[in-house]
Amino acid sequence: MASVPANSLLDPDVIAHAEMLGLKAREVVEGYMAGEHKSPYRGFAIEFAQHREYVPGDDPRHLDWKVLGRTDRAYIKQYEQDTNFVAHILLDGSESMKYASGDLSKLQYAKTLAACLSYLIMLQHDAIAVNIFDATVRESHRRTDNRNALVNILNSIAAYQPQAQTDIGNVLHDLAGKVRRRGIVLVISDLLDDEDNILRGIQHLRFAGHDVVVFHVLDPYEIDFPMKGTVELIGLEYQPRVIARPAELRKTYLAEFEAYRTRIRDGCQKSKTHYVLANTAQPLSEMLSGYLAFRLHTTRR
DSSP: OOOOOGGGSSOHHHHHHHTTTOOOOSSOOOOSSSOSEEEEEEESSSEEEEEEEOOTTSOGGGBOHHHHHHHSOOEEEEEEEEEOOEEEEEEEOSGGGGOOSSSOOHHHHHHHHHHHHHHHHHHTTOEEEEEEESSSEEEEEEEEOOGGGHHHHHHHHHHOOOOSOOOHHHHHHHHHHHOOSOOEEEEEEOOOSOHHHHHHHHHHHHHTTOEEEEEEEEOHHHHHOOOOSSEEEOOSSSOOOEEEOHHHHHHHHHHHHHHHHHHHHHHHHHTTOEEEEEETTSOHHHHHHHHHHHHHHHHHO
């Protein structure tokens, strides 16, 4: 499969629909600079949080003189310090992502989503770290808020070619163990792996304090199984070829597949993780702007 030109990954329609909504942190995150998201660290900026007693060495400019006048006791005013977040974008680059029932593969859809999210997050002065993985991380771009670095990131995403099977749970556990500062983790994958391991990996990230979003990228043929006649099913990730008559399998397949997707969705909900179905038949701009609008609503509540 030929690589996608890097400049084509930034879909202008996606950017136009999503730019005004932005990606806000739902929870307290730990950032690196002043921004739009609440930090767990107490500082002296913007929004009042609480008082604490004055101790020698404190800056007297932050004394609450009104409290001192009323009680003859010295208190320092503390504030919630706003901060930017770091978004960790995990892009599934395993062989199963190559599947396409039409012109657009799951991987192409996922690459464009990862690229547009990277651009939008940097546009709002937040930072990104991008990892492309299968059973392990194959391409890694460390945290940056420098827009000049975006070109290299997009080139890396565009050029990547899948070649191995996946182990999503292992990658999620590894990230949870390595990243100490809380942020947002955006998982972009078809999730065709052991679902229990995937959900345990998500729970590990949530336990570490990360806000997690799962974009479940699926082809419409995987969802609806509309094939007819006798077909040869070519396995990916070392699965064998199978000759089958889809009409005879459809009812069982649809029941099993929907049960699997329900378990994934319910597991995400149980761990307070946003689950987003990314059907490659749906325009990416529509899917992403719909999710960002939903997220903005839940953030404001």
